[in-house]
Amino acid sequence: MIFKVLYQELQEEIPVRERTKSLYVEADSVREVRKKLVDRNYNIEYIHELDEAHLNYEKETGKLKVENI
Structure with a gap:
């Protein structure tokens, strides 16, 4: 499964869109x-776990780059 992670780079940073x-x-x-x-x-x-439709959308926009961890 592919997951989209929304984050702030610093642990103490307040989430701002x-x-x-x-x-x-x-x-x-x-x-x-x-x-x-x-x-x-x-x-x-x-x-967020990406469903098939969301995954296809991310692929089409060119934003999908899965991290190698």
């Missing part, structure tokens, strides 16, 4: 995504 970044991670569960990202010290706002 204009500074929110995203990345894509392949994992079996949300828990596994969090384990993979624990060393990056991100302030994770939301982790």
Whole structure:
């Protein structure tokens, strides 16, 4: 499964839409995504499992780049 992670780069940073970044991670569960990202010290706002339609949309826009973790 592919998950979209919305995050702030600094742990203590307050979530603000204009500074929110995203990345894509392949994992079996949300828990596994969090384990993979624990060393990056991100302030994770939301982790969203992409369904087929959303995944296709991200591919079409060219935004989909799955992180190798």
